[in-house]
Structure formats: C-alpha cells, structure tokens
Amino acid sequence: MIVAMLRYYFRPGVDIEEYQRLGTEMSEVINKIPGYLADKDFSAPDGEQVSVVQFASLEAFYLWRDNYRHITIKRRGREEFFYSYHITVSSVIDTYSSAVPQFEQKAVPPPEDNSKEQSTIGGD
Numbered sequence: 151m152i153v154a155m156l157r158y159y160f161r162p163g164v165d166i167e168e169y170q171r172l173g174t175e176m177s178e179v180i181n182k183i184p185g186y187l188a189d190k191d192f193s194a195p196d197g198e199q200v201s202v203v204q205f206a207s208l209e210a211f212y213l214w215r216d217n218y219r220h221i222t223i224k225r226r227g228r229e230e231f232f233y234s235y236h237i238t239v240s241s242v243i244d245t246y247s248s249a250v251p252q253f254e255q256k257a258v259p260p261p262e263d264n265s266k267e268q269s270t271i272g273g274d
Contacts, residue, residue: 151187151242152205154214158227158235159197169231172223179219185210211239 160166173191180186180203187204194200205211214220228235 151245152208152211153240153242154203154205154211155238155240156201156203156235157238158199158201158231159233160199160231161233164231172226176220176223179217180214183210183213183217186214208241 160169177189180189183205185206187206189201189203192200192202203214205214
C-alpha cells in the first residue's frame, strides 16, 4: 500500500468555496482510478490541513500523480491556495487494526446501537 500525505496552510483570504469545489472535482477523478483505496482530510487547531490518500500499489499512485486534471489542480493549489505545503509519499510496511473493518473500506456505516436489545438478553 502507498500512502500520500499533503500537509498545508491556506493563504490569508483564500477562496475556500473555490477550493472545496476543486476538491469535489478531484474526488470525482480519484474515485475512477483503479487501485485508489481511500482518502481523508483533517484540520488542526493551528490551521494546518492534512490530506491522507491510500492506494493499493505504486502503479495506482502514479496514475493519480500523473493524471492531467490532478496536475492542473495541484498547480492551482500551489499558486492560489497554499501558503506552504509539504508532501510525503510512503510505502506501508505494516498495517493492522481492530476487528471493525471501517478503516479497510471506503464507507462503512457505524455499528447500530443495540445496547437496549443486548441488555434484555438473558431473561430480563
């Protein structure tokens, strides 16, 4: 598995609505790439933004990296949106998780709250 991580800060006065529109467009592109697994964005209290993208293989990552639309959007990010940024691309050497598969799939609904039903099991 390959993980790409983009850490960045927005420029002052950036057009967040335009950035989000481009993010939606990029999601449409990346979801069509064979070997794309998942992506997630995070915000830190100091304003740092982090995007993490997972791919099944280096070849899948290259398909995304070399995609013309992705290259165009990255250029706009550097020129219009990011005050500073840092990109790390890593090969995963190990991964493990809890028994809940939500970290292995793109969209898993949260478990249902069956606490009331479970509390009546056993003859109550």
